[in-house]
Amino acid sequence: MTAATDLYERYQRAATAHRQHRASCTNCTDTGRCTAGQRLFETFARLQDAHLNRQRNQRN
Template identity: 65%
Template structure:
C-alpha cells in the first residue's frame, strides 16, 4: 500500500511548483497569498514526512 503521507507531500510539492511556474507574482523568495498557502502546505507535509522517517530509522 502506498504511503499516504508521502503521496500528500509529493502532491503538495507538485501543486506548489505548478503554481510557481504560472504565477507572475511569485519568486523563490516572495510569494503571492495563494503561493504562500501552497508552499506552507508543502513544507508542513515535508517536515512531517521527514520527521517520521527519522523516527523509523532510530534503533
C-alpha cells in the same frame, strides 16, 4: 493504503502543486510569494517536515 504512504502521497502532491504554481504564477518570485503561493508552500513545508520526521523516527 497505510498512513505513511498516505502522508508521502500528500507530500508529493503538495510539492507538485507548489512547483506548478511557482512555474505559472507571475506574482511569485524568488524572494516573495503571492497569497496562494504562500498557502501552497506552507502546506508543502508542513507535509515535508512530517514526512522527514517520520523517516527519522523509523530509522532510530
